[in-house]
Amino acid sequence: MVAKQLSIFLENNTGRLTEVTEVLAEANINLSALCIAENADFGILRGIVPDPDKAFAVLKEHHFAVNITNVIGINCPNVPGALAKVLNYLSDAGVFIEYMYSFANNNSANVIIRPSNLEKCIEVLMEKKVDLLAASDLYKL
Secondary structure, eight states, rough: OEEEEEEEEHHHHHHHHHHHHHHHHHHHHOOOOEEEESSSEEEEEEEEEEEEHHHHHHHHHHTTTTEEEEEEEEEEESSSTHHHHHHHHHHHTTEEEEEEEEEEEETTTEEEEEEEOOOOOOOOHHHOOOOEEHHHHHHHO
């Protein structure tokens, strides 16, 4: 249920994102989910890959600033209100969400959550019987 996510820091320069995807492609590593947050000077690409440790090493070899962060993957119905229900559980328990991103496929939505308190988040989600994704399943998406 806890998965490793890459956080890659990128200067806001043309072609920098292309370089990351080319390095990963050359190493035969697929990005199955990603989001990019940016400000005036740099961006952060957060992504899920099948082998985060290999991706980390390859990116470091190519001089990218990269970290591995623990996140939680959940699956919920791709219908209005499903995510709000899950987020209510967490809010009511005092779990702060630092960031999240999702990707939907037909009737199902996969959500990546970075909570302030990983253990408490898992406890609440398990108690409320939210469909937690095993890291191995998340890496296969």
